[in-house]
Amino acid sequence: MKILRSALLWLILFSLGMAAFSQGILNPYQQLILSYIAINVILATSLNLVNGFCGQFSLGHAGFMAVGAYVSAVLSLHFKVFTGSLDFLNFPFYALAGGSVAAVAGWLVGMPSLKLRGDYLAIVTLGFGEIIRVILLNMESVGGARGLYGVPGPTNFFVGTALAFFLAGGTWLVLWRLTQSSFGRAFLSVKEDEVASECMGVNTTQTKVFAFVVSSFFAGVGGSLFAHTTNYLNPASFQFMKSVDVVIMVVLGGMGSLTGSVLAAIFVTILPEALRPLQEYTGVDLRMVIYSLSLILLMILRPQGLLGSREWNSFFPFKKRGAK
Amino acid sequence: MSKEILSVQDLKVNYGPIEAVKGISFDVYEGEVVSLIGSNGAGKSSTLRALSSLIAYSGQVSFLGEPLNGIAAHKVVKKGLIQTPEGRGIFLNLSVRENLELGAFLRKDRSNIKKEMDQCFDLFPRLKERLNRSAGTLSGGEQQMLAISRSLLSKPKLLMLDEPSLGLAPKIVLQIFEIIKKLNKEDGLSILLVEQNAAMALKSSHRAYVLETGKITLSGKGEELFSSDAVRKAYLGG
Numbered sequence: 001m002k003i004l005r006s007a008l009l010w011l012i013l014f015s016l017g018m019a020a021f022s023q024g025i026l027n028p029y030q031q032l033i034l035s036y037i038a039i040n041v042i043l044a045t046s047l048n049l050v051n052g053f054c055g056q057f058s059l060g061h062a063g064f065m066a067v068g069a070y071v072s073a074v075l076s077l078h079f080k081v082f083t084g085s086l087d088f089l090n091f092p093f094y095a096l097a098g099g100s101v102a103a104v105a106g107w108l109v110g111m112p113s114l115k116l117r118g119d120y121l122a123i124v125t126l127g128f129g130e131i132i133r134v135i136l137l138n139m140e141s142v143g144g145a146r147g148l149y150g151v152p153g154p155t156n157f158f159v160g161t162a163l164a165f166f167l168a169g170g171t172w173l174v175l176w177r178l179t180q181s182s183f184g185r186a187f188l189s190v191k192e193d194e195v196a197s198e199c200m201g202v203n204t205t206q207t208k209v210f211a212f213v214v215s216s217f218f219a220g221v222g223g224s225l226f227a228h229t230t231n232y233l234n235p236a237s238f239q240f241m242k243s244v245d246v247v248i249m250v251v252l253g254g255m256g257s258l259t260g261s262v263l264a265a266i267f268v269t270i271l272p273e274a275l276r277p278l279q280e281y282t283g284v285d286l287r288m289v290i291y292s293l294s295l296i297l298l299m300i301l302r303p304q305g306l307l308g309s310r311e312w313n314s315f316f317p318f319k320k321r322g323a324k
Numbered sequence: 325m326s327k328e329i330l331s332v333q334d335l336k337v338n339y340g341p342i343e344a345v346k347g348i349s350f351d352v353y354e355g356e357v358v359s360l361i362g363s364n365g366a367g368k369s370s371t372l373r374a375l376s377s378l379i380a381y382s383g384q385v386s387f388l389g390e391p392l393n394g395i396a397a398h399k400v401v402k403k404g405l406i407q408t409p410e411g412r413g414i415f416l417n418l419s420v421r422e423n424l425e426l427g428a429f430l431r432k433d434r435s436n437i438k439k440e441m442d443q444c445f446d447l448f449p450r451l452k453e454r455l456n457r458s459a460g461t462l463s464g465g466e467q468q469m470l471a472i473s474r475s476l477l478s479k480p481k482l483l484m485l486d487e488p489s490l491g492l493a494p495k496i497v498l499q500i501f502e503i504i505k506k507l508n509k510e511d512g513l514s515i516l517l518v519e520q521n522a523a524m525a526l527k528s529s530h531r532a533y534v535l536e537t538g539k540i541t542l543s544g545k546g547e548e549l550f551s552s553d554a555v556r557k558a559y560l561g562g
Contacts, residue, residue, distance in 0.1 A: 182429060189415050189426050195378060196413030201401030201430040201478065309417070 007173070014169070031161045033273055035229045038164035039222050040265035042171045044249035045258050046218035051247065052255035052309075053179055054211045055191025056114065060125030061219050062242035063132040066235070067105050068098030068220025069227040070142055073151040076228070088159040091228060095167065098224035099217040105132075106216025107209065114208040117194055121212075129243055136235040147234035151227050164225055171218050175258055178214070187211055188256070252298060254305030259312040264305075326354040328389075329482050329514050330375075330405070335383035337370045344370040346538035347383065352482060352516055357508050359517045359525040359546070361559065362535035368518040369410050371535075372486050376400055376407045388481065402430055404481030411490065412471040416460035420451055423459050423470055427477035437477065444473035447503055465496035472503065483507075484516045489524060497521065501528050522559035526550040534558075 026034070043061060050058045072094035082089045105128075113124040142148050154160030178184060186207045189197040194204050227233050249268050253260030271294070275287040298306070330352040337345040345367040352358045360368050374381035377397040385392040387405050395403075415423050424444070428437045445452040448469040454462060459470060468488055475483055485504070489497040505528050507513045519525035526532055526546045534542040534555060542554060549555045 182425070185418070185422055185426050186429065188418055188422070192415040192417060193413055196409055196415065197426075198378060198397040199376060199401065199407050199409050199413060200426045200474070201398045202426070203396070203398040 038168040042222035044261040044265040053187040057122040060129035063129030064219035065223035066238035068223030072098035072224030073227040099220035102220025103217035110212035153231040254307040256309035257307040260307035333384035357529040359529040359532040366535040406480035407484040410486040427474035
């Protein structure tokens with residue numbers, strides 16, 4: 001009940017804030033950046049579940065994102081549940097469908113590779129991401145290399161940026177509850193020592209596959225949000241570098257810190273945009289130079305990431321985890 | 325005689341072409357402390373790992389009258405056959421509390437867990453002081469205490485300890501063995517102990533088996549083996 005009440009409170013606060021923002025405070029460009037932040041938050045927090053909490057190394061987040069994006073885009077082009085003024089209610093269905101198909105893909109990839117201990121997952125997911133990209137590149141029905149045009153997008157602020165933030169909040173809530181539960185401890189124990197974890201009665205294979213499927217689901221949701229924000233999909237958006245970008249956010253924020261992933265997602269999305277005026281001023285594109293330098297500096301000064309494995313509540317002594 | 329809790333017949337463990345355990349048979353009865361002693365590479369740890377289903381094995385193993393063969397590791401734990409792995413297997417980056425909670429991972433009876441956690445703190449008061457510290461900051465002895473407490477929270481019917489004396493100061497070893505004896509005497513816990521420290525193990529167990537390169541060469545009552553010439557020569561320095 002308590003969680004329901006606080007969720008309701010947050011929802012009201014959130015709506016009020018969003019209503020204030022919708023009154024022309026933000027221009028379309030800023031709204032777009034905010035949507036990208038929400039998408040990256042979903043991708044980074046969900047990947048952190050596998051890479052940070054479970055200690056497995058996945059390099060195929062872009063692949064699952066692509067699955068979600070294309071499934072929801074194709075559905076939205078050919079299939080509508082609601083029409084007319086209720087049209088905006090369609091998107092959650094597409095997102096759910098995109099996430100579910102990505103989750104099934106995650107199960108198929110995770111089941112054989114997570115049975116083994118070691119770095120097999122990195123290799124398998126790397127291959128999976130490429131396979132998905134090449135398949136999409138050669139599928140004429142979804143536009144092939146030309147890409148998929150005309151994906152219906154949001155018609156106003158509320159079904160666009162606000163919805164993106166709502167989904168990011170939902171992702172956060174699910175992952176947060178999960179990592180704070182006894183399942184969360186099982187994830188951490190698998191990361192620390194699989195043999196000892198088995199000795200505690202943790203079914204390590206099932207635990208890893210579960211985390212991987214949940215992570216893939218949210219990658220799919222993030223992908224469908226991406227499809228409907230950009231209105232255009234191209235296999236080139238889901239290259240290996242996209243997976244690396246998400247890994248960078250996870251490492252930067254701290255492996256095993258959802259809060260860190262959120263901060264890193266915001267930082268990594270905003271930094272290149274914030275450096276745009278510099279490019280106009282100097283006439284040279286220094287953005288990537290500064291971006292990479294700042295990443296290198298951060299890794300030298302704080303190799304454990306911005307927050308390490310701490311979460312927001314460890315900064316408030318009155319709510320310290322585990323304390324009475 | 326009391327009920328047989330674990331019976332092992334002709335247990336064999338292979339690592340590729342290497343035969344680590346070459347068909348051993350032994351048993352543990354309820355309320356007993358039984359030791360497997362032997363030097364490095366005798367196959368002691370392999371035996372325990374096999375019993376926990378952490379590695380493949382052949383032979384007949386039955387626990388509380390039910391066969392254990394082919395059962396997944398986490399289900400063996402559910403049956404009450406709990407191992408404290410070699411080198412303690414503590415989750416170093418988790419807090420002491422989280423380590424203990426993981427011990428009770430399969431249990432749903434929260435109020436009992438709380439009570440049993442307090443009992444562990446009675447046994448090892450130092451754990452209580454370090455409850456919210458990460459386990460990696462504990463000393464070796466404290467980590468062993470944590471490992472034993474964690475196993476106790478899994479509600480063992482038979483506790484298997486893999487070298488609890490490993491890397492500990494003699495004084496701490498003494499303390500750990502006092503606790504093992506106490507758990508057996510006061511709570512009636514059955515214990516299967518694997519040790520290199522033969523003197524300590526033999527003094528604290530009812531019965532013992534001596535393992536040499538994968539075979540049981542001697543068996544008998546703890547004190548009898550302790551005073552036998554063969555064991556004295558081989559393990560206790562003449």
